[in-house]
Structure formats: C-alpha cells, structure tokens
Amino acid sequence: TPNQLRKDGTFPGAYFDIKVTNTTSLLLSLRNSPQASQPPLPTLMTEPTTTLLNNGHLSFKPNSAINKPARPISLLARLDQEEYVLLPNASGLVAICSGSLQRDAEHNIRIVAPMTEDNGKGIVQLEGIWLDKGAHIERIEGTLLNDHSSDEDLLSAESDQVGKKHNAGLTRLLKGSIHDVEAVHQDVLQEDKGVQDFRNRRKRLEIITDTPGSYGSRRYAMRTGGADGLLAGVMGWEYLLGEMFSVDHVSTGIDGMCLTQDCIGGTGRPDGIGDIFFRTGPPGSIYMEHPWLFNNDVPDVLVINIGNSDKASFDLYASEYNKTAWDLAERFENTYVSFVKAIRKLAYPKHPATIQSERSGYRTYVPNSVPASVPIFIVRPFRGELEHSTQNIVDRLRADGDEAVFWLDTSGWLDPRSTSSSSSNEDFYTDDHAEVPKWRLSQRGNQRVAIFLHMHLCRYLARDGEKCPFLPTEVYQGKVFDPTERDFERYVEGEKERKLRSLFWGEKEGTVGGEAPTTTARA
DSSP: OTTSSOEEEOSTTEEEEEEEESOSOEEEEEOOOTTOOOOOOOOTTOOOOOOOOOOOSOOSOTTSGGGSOOOOEEEEEEETTSOOEEEEEEOSEEEEESSOSOTTSOEEEEEEEOOTTTTTOOOEEEEEEEEOTTOEEOOOTTOSOOSSGGGGGGGOTTOTTTTHHHHHHHHHHHHTOHHHHHHHHHHHHHHHHHHHHHHTOOOEEEEEESSOHHHHHHHHHHHHTOSOGGGGGGTSHHHHHHHHHTOEEEEEEOTTOOSSTTOTTOTTTTOOHHHHHTBSSOTTSTTTTSBOOOTTOOOSEEEEEOOHHHHHHHHHTHHHHTSOHHHHHHHHHHHHHHHHHHIIIIIOSSOHHHHHHHHHTOTTOOOTTSOSSOOEEEEOOTTOTTHHHHHHHHHHHHHTTOTTEEEEOOTTSSOOOEESSOOTTOSEEEETTSSSOEEEEOHHHHHHHHHHHHHHHHHHHOSSGGGSOOOOGGGGGOOOOOHHHHHHHHHHHHHHHHHHHHHHHOOOTTOSTTSOOOOOOOO
C-alpha cells in the first residue's frame, strides 16, 4: 500500500514468502473482516461478471476505499516442504502454527491467495505477523531487500548513494597513497560481494494469459470429485512452471478476458488485458483505477499466452461485429503489437540484472549471458486460435528491431480432443457449466504445458543454465507442424551428420563408425 503499512494481493495466485527463526508460533494479522461492506460472494458456478464498479478516480488518501477492510479471503499455507494447509474464509488473526515450530530452526512459510472461489475478485490484506518474543524475521535469499534498514536507500534509482563507494575508491586510487590502495582493495572485496549477490539473485517469471490453468483445474477438481477447489490455485500451469524453477513468479490471468478493447462477451468489457496489466488489480476491484509501479518487479522472462478469448468472441458474435474475419484478426494483431511495444517502453525497458548492477553502483558486473532486454515469448494458443496472427505479430516486432521477442510453437504439445468425462488421460475437458460451453485445461494438460515451457525457458530461469537442453535460436521462430515434412527433415539431419563425420573424422559418407548406413536424426 502507499503508506507501506500493509501488503495487499489483488490478482489470483498472489503469495507471500516469510522466513522466521527463534519462534514456536506464527499468526497472520489480516485486515480482511467479516463485517466488510462489499458485494456478496458469487457461487462457485457463477461466470465472471462483465460489469465494472464505477469507483471514479480513487486517491491514495487515508480515508480512500483502498484502506477499507476487504471481505474474508480463503488462503493456502505451506510450512517448509510440508503439504498445503487450507485456511477458508480467513480474516483478522489467523493461526498458521501454534506452539509446533522448532525454536532453534529456520522455517519458510508461504501464504497463497488462489482467489478461485470468487472468480479472481478477492483481496488479501496482510498487515503483519505475530511471533514469539525474541523471534526474528530473516532475509529471503536472493531478494533485493538488504539486511539493514540503513542500506535501503540503495533500492532507489534516484538515491545519491548509488555508486558512492565505487567513485570514492577511484578517487583514492588516483591519489596513489598506500593506505588508499588498501582502502580500494576493501572496495574491490565489496564489489566481489556485489557480483556474488548478482549470481544469487532470485529470478522472476511473469505470465500474462487469458487461459489461467488454476481456473480450469478448480472446475476439473469439482467435476471429478478430486482435490479441493482451493488447491487448484497451485495446480495451474502458471504456478507449476514457476515452482519447477524455484523462482518468483507472478501471473496476470483473467479468465475470458480479451486483448482487444470492447470485446463483445469478454470479461471486464470494455477493458482488455492490456489495460489490466498496467493496473494494480483486476476489473471490478477497487484497485482498478490505480496504476502499477514497475520499479522493483522486473521479470527475467515474460510469457504471453492470449488469443483464446478474442477468437471465441470473434466467432460467437461475428454478426454483431459486422466485420470480416480478416479485419478482426488484423485488429487483434495491431493491439498485440502495441501492447508489447508499451511493455518494452513503459514497463520493462531494461533487464533486471542490468537494473541491479546499476543500483549497486557497479555497472560493469553483468555477465555476457544476460540478454540486453527482457525476453518475451509470445505463445501460440494451446488449441491454435489465431495461430497465424500470433506468428505475424512476432514477425512485425522483429522487423521493427525487437530481437528479444520469440514465437513459441505449441502445436503437438496437447491432444486437442476434449470430452465431458472424468478421464485422467485427457488434456482438455468441456466446461458445461459455463454460460457458453468452453474447453479448459485438465490437471494433466496443465502439467504438460508446464513441462514443455520449462524446456524453452530453462536457459533464462535455471540457476545453472549449462545443464539446460540446447535449443537453437531458430526453434523460437516456430512453424506450423506438418507431419508430411517430418521424415524428410530427419533425412536431411542424417545427411548433415554424415557430412560432418566425414569432414572431421574421415569416415566414409554412408557409414557411421564403420557400420551400415543410418538415417537416425539428431536428437
């Protein structure tokens, strides 16, 4: 919040990580209250509303609506590596652990707000935590937070202290004093610590999607009698992907929301996802009128998966649009291109490693492996909606000079067939409870998406990128899968391999290591 006295989570999947020692108990202090004067919760089967609350231009004042208590919120809590604990309708003081923690051990607690029970319109208001007397809150490894409050000025880009030690060291070095050289040596050690901090930096993944997996998982769990709907908040492909890399992850996922503005039948109409991305909360929340500040929340990779909702609107309301499919696709492409350019210019003009280096005062300590800009992956919608448009978007952006944007071909990842049965072997299922029946990702589908995305994002998010599978740059350009070309491409790859073996190891073409000819393609 503006006064820094509370942490609010406004988008589905928001979470807080806390590390404590020397305590046996931990309680959350929430501003959420059962007496909050807000609209009643929708039922679990209610589709997202398309109307917006007309709050006007809210201001950051003590008596503004942003400081009013929110209604109770259902949470998930995980202690260390144990199973998640369900905390339904939490408000006021909430006991996470009461006398059961080991006092002499460090404990990591994660609090997740899935917001699956009210279609993503919940708000979690964390005022603080209660611990035993003498307990300590420890620094989370890899975060930008410093150990001492006296150093917090270094987090500000406008701070006069930025580079102070480095510049002072250079001045002393020019004077040539022996004692000054020793002082410079201490500065060098400090720089080495800065480099080490860079290497230990906790990376960040950000996802923008109109197909949040957590929403589909919740419906699937209800339909099959599986896990509680709350647990679906940590079973969507967005959450699973971040956890596979053990990185910070955030998702702007509004089910059924279009990219294009004034999208007929879309959630939050007349706003689009591009509008929500620059705001502090989803449509219908009191945070919609507040702009989001991107200073300290720059991702290492941005994944954008949108197009499903736009395509559904274009098809279902074709007569109301009174435009050709070509015109609607062109409108989608133009909006998408403008959106990505706005992200580059207004939100993430620099890579987070570069920003951290500049804030530390040592601008030269950025490895060559760090991209010049935040890599943006534009994902082909999982069922191929507006597939060619998403590819054209990447071509246009790259033609304009953005070499850090890639088209990710998802064809062949999932079986597009969807059923209404409870089979665990399906990637999609049909949600018959929606106002207009629509497909959703099943639990298996969410897992498969996360696994495939893990391979493509590994080099950017893994702690040790050398262990990631090698994917040449052309892989990210993508192409439509054509089974008739597969065998020919394997033959060409085999020919390349034989040519190289003949060139470097003198083996005869047509044989490998003296054996019979082979046409095995390179893995």
